[in-house]
Amino acid sequence: MTSTGRADANRRRIEQVALAELLRDPDASMDQIARAAGVVRRTVYGHFPSRDALIAALVDQAVASVTDAHAAGRAAAKDPAEAVARAALAVWEIADRYRLLVSLAQRSVTMEGIRDRLAPVRAACTELLRHGQEEGVFRSPVAPAALAYVHEQVLFGLMEAVNAGALTPEEAGPTAALTILISAGVTPDEAEHIVTTARSGT
Known part of the structure; x- marks a missing residue:
């Protein structure tokens, strides 16, 4: 998989996990979302500059x-x-x-x-x-x-x-x-x- 493909896959996974986490806990932080997605906080912020x-x-x-x-x-x-x-x-x-x-x-x-x-x-x-x-x-x-x-x-x-x-x-x-x-x-x-x-x- 190319680096672009990995980045796209990471973004999709973060979005899927973020939706599930936010529906479970509307106050879920970016740290919580990163942990649930199995990535570091920096990766989440690389795709989304803010919550x-x-x-x-x-x-x-x-x-x-x-x-x-x-x-x-x-x-x-x-x-x-x-x-x-x-x-x-x-x-x-x-x-x-x-x-x-x-x-x-x-x-x-x-x-x-x-x-x-x-x-x-x-x-x-x-x-x-x-x-x-x-x-x-x-x-x-x-x-x-x-x-x-x-x-x-x-x-x-x-x-x-x-x-x-x-x-x-x-x-x-x-x-x-x-x-x-x-x-x-x-x-x-x-x-x-x-x-x-x-x-x-x-």
Whole structure:
């Protein structure tokens, strides 16, 4: 393996271990992360100049996963409502894995920074909502761009609800899809049917 390959492998291992350590102990230090990764502290700092930089890199990784999940959910759907439901369910699987990281990241990355990183997902969501409104599938009078922000906040709110014990992770995915569809102007009965169908994979 080349030195570049070793460096890349070390970085990936540090990121994987750091995520696990920070989810276990949000106050984990760079020293703790280095020990858990089996490297010296200098190696960690060679890749990440500060703890905040490491957390920001993990947030970038999480956002990339969310972006891929959102695209995959949309691609598997036959119409805008199903696309919204499948995208919400797919995104929640990723969001649930990273929800404690989001709370931690707010100390360093800030919510504004997280929202900036999610701009491509929000843009895709806006276009999907616009398409659905044009087809009469979504009957909300709220502008698509504003609705996209509402849907984003639904997911953040549900993360906090799960963190607080008000909702189980298993309940949160379907709840997110239902809430997002209803806010877009789909009736509760229609939303329930769409989410049930999306969850069954049919």
